[in-house]
Amino acid sequence: MAIGGTKVNPKKFHKNQIPFYLYLIPVAVFMGAPIVYIINHAFKPMDELFAFPPKFFVSNPSLINFRNLFQTAAGSSIPISRYIFNSFIVTVAVVLLSIIISTMAGFALSKMKFKLKNTIFEVNNLALMFVATAVTIPRYLTINAVGILDTYWAHILPLIAMPVCLFLIKQFMDQVPDSLLEAAQLEGAGAFRIYWKVILPLTKPAIATGAILAFQSVWTNVETSNLFTSSEGIRTLGFYMNTLSGVGTVQGQGMAAAAAMIMFVPNLLLFVVMQSSVMNTMAYSGMK
Amino acid sequence: MASKKNKRNPHDKRRLTKRKLREWMYGYIFILPWLIGVSIFFVYAMVQSLRFSFSNIIFSNGITFNALANPWDNYASVFMKEINFPITLANFGLGLALQLPIIIAFSLIIALLLNSKIRARSVFRMIFFLPVIIATGPVMQQLTAQGVSSVPMVSQNTLLGILQGLPEFIYQPISDLFSSLILILWNSGIQILIFLAGLQKVPSTLYEAAKIDGASGWESFWKITLPIMKPMILLNSIYTVVTLATGGDNEIIQLIYDVSYAPTKGYSYGAAMSWIYTAVVAVILLIVFLLLREKSDRRVKYETKRPDLKERRQDA
CATH class of the missing domain: 1.10.3720.10 (MetI-like)
Structure with a gap:
């Protein structure tokens, strides 16, 4: 019992942390992506806005949308x-x-x-x-x-x-x-x-x-x-x-x-x- | 005499003691501002819309109430003439049945992960709460218009290919689900927060005790975490149903809006429709409540278990 008790509160979590990251990081990227997209989208010039298939990142950022606005x-x-x-x-x-x-x-x-x-x-x-x-x-x-x-x-x-x-x-x-x-x-x-x-x-x-x-x-x-x-x-x-x-x-x-x-x-x-x-x-x- | 009687039976609810009155007074003082706001802008407005729904109103220099031949006419025609309504309603129900467990399970899992001892925990917490901040009207419009809200094309097609054999009424909601999966996950920010708050209150001694007794992590999740989180699950489910049911991107809300301002149908008709819809949502909430409410006997069981666990730990 006493041996089991020492296991309960390990002081270091190095290895145990890895699985958590394996789950958290992909989901976080998945959820964060649209936010990045919105920011990129606002800076896209006209030709990139309507490009098909739509591009995720802006390649020639411009302020033209803000200027128009x-x-x-x-x-x-x-x-x-x-x-x-x-x-x-x-x-x-x-x-x-x-x-x-x-x-x-x-x-x-x-x-x-x-x-x-x-x-x-x-x-x-x-x-x-x-x-x-x-x-x-x-x-x-x-x-x-x-x-x-x-x-x-x-x-x-x-x-x-x-x-x-x-x-x-x-x-x-x-x-x-x-x-x-x-x-x-x-x-x-x-x-x-x-x-x-x-x-x-x-x-x-x-x-x-x-x-x-x-x-x-x-x-x-x-x-x-x-x-x-x-x-x-x-x-x-x-x-x-x-x-x-x-x-x-x-x-x-x-x-x-x-x-x-x-x-x-x-x-x-x-x-x-x-x-x-x-x-x-x-x-x-x-x-x- | 009165005080004597009071002493004998302090919990007699029918007696109005001075103390009780004072307590009531504070209650009323605190609730008053809210009560005024809600009475004027919700209760009164809702009563009005109920009145509207039983008549045919026309707006020109004020309102004119035209009595209907049968007061239930508006309600009848919603069911008889509005083909879209039952279909949209059914779709909403199916969508809700699929989305609710996903949101609850997802946010519980994320909350469990975020509650574990890992580095950069606060960064992750921020990322998962961020959608709540950002997912407002114009941003959401942009996202859905651009189709960013869906799972990447490739995986979506493979998944849907597998499901192709299913009948239409099952296949459709599932494919809708995939096409808005990110939006669903984005809806979980508040739920994750509520679960986190709940998880942090679970005393760690409970888990330690369970571990000493030889329970695996899986077992202690089912036997400790889940029962303690049950009220939170109920709260979250209700919150989720309400946000999904009254959110702006809901198709029924859109339908009600269109109908209310359409020249041929009119506001009374829309009012009747919203009351039907509210009734449906209320029924859904009641079902959720009955399924997830805390049964009193179960609670007793859990409470008697706790000292038991602690005792054993001390013995060890």
Whole structure:
């Protein structure tokens, strides 16, 4: 038995690591390939874009697609910086508000007792499944009735209550041990203090994941610009990129490739900033 | 008197004590902002769309509700007249049945690999999570348009050649599966993350104890890892079904969108269709839940097993 015990925790993993790499590396390459492709695609000149069979790597990188994109943008009455500014405001507001709202609601649903709790969670699950297309017109009517049509609020308010976000965050909070909260309560911490000092730090990975989901849903959203706004000056970058690349011309293809890359650069930046908190899952954040 | 009664039976649920009320109040305070948002933009909107689906609405200077001869007309015509709908729905169901196990198994395997002690672990973790960041609307459009989302041509053709003999309704979803395999794997980023979080909570002493008892890695996967991961598998399955069912590249969503804004069919018709679709998704989720939920007796078993294992380890 004692001999078996020494085997349990080998200090060196040299040989054991090899099979893991054998699996991981091919799959990683397989999954990473499209990302490399998108970047290469944006820099392809016209003849390479339409080459058949399509080439994976660009052989004569050029900025012509980006130039076309910005030229078309310069031709329109509203400068592209305006769209960027709009997108920035809307995105920051939605991500912050939706995180605050979902963590608060998640805390209540996961750790507190009150009447109608389960009903509320069921409502969330129903909203989770519902087809967004079917609620766009009722949403339009609501926004019109509230009188926020054609304002920033029309971009922000419909998106801040994200059912998926709440669902994920609530499930993570379920795993925070109750004893931790009881201990905090014994020390005299109130509900808000527990929320701020215990719950939020412990569910950081879930919050970061939720933030990324919220970011995505708002950053590439074209629907709010399309339906809830009518003046061009209030629309977002995602919408603008969509209209530019939607032009069915030969140039449009290249511009679409460039636009796709421009749209995903902020995603990448956000991920690099957040990655430590996303990846450091529960074990490192003081939970058993 | 009241306090005495309360003391005797502190868990009496029907009694409204002051403390309970205070606890409720905090619950409501915390849930309120979310509740307002959801009531206005989801619940109210959903109720409206339900109303729309039972009438024929026309938009011109506001909305006019035209009553239908039979309130269920829209629903009936979805089934009777819309040929595409049942077919697309069936395809979606089949596709889901194929994709869900693949995504769950794939993300569990990747999470297990990423949880093992290897070098450059964080780099791999990033690569597998990266698709979640990048796979947004315009990028995805580009990828599917360029056909990068499929397995390289050669292997795809060989594989499909083998399957050629199968009947059409089996062959079709499988070939679709191969043509979008990368996209499916790309959908696993969040799932991998959730599994990783779960795996890191499994106490390593459990595995050590099992090893001393002579369990192989394979056995401890089935007897320790899998039972502990069961709630995570359920969570992931639900999340996967929901994202697949409501994602923008879903054919049914596209169909509903087209129908809703088509001049001949109209919004009420689309609303009826989305309610049918929601019901179908709800049924699928219910099936998933019933299949994967944690049975209470099994849980008890696992919990009694644990101290048992620990004891033996101490003995050794």
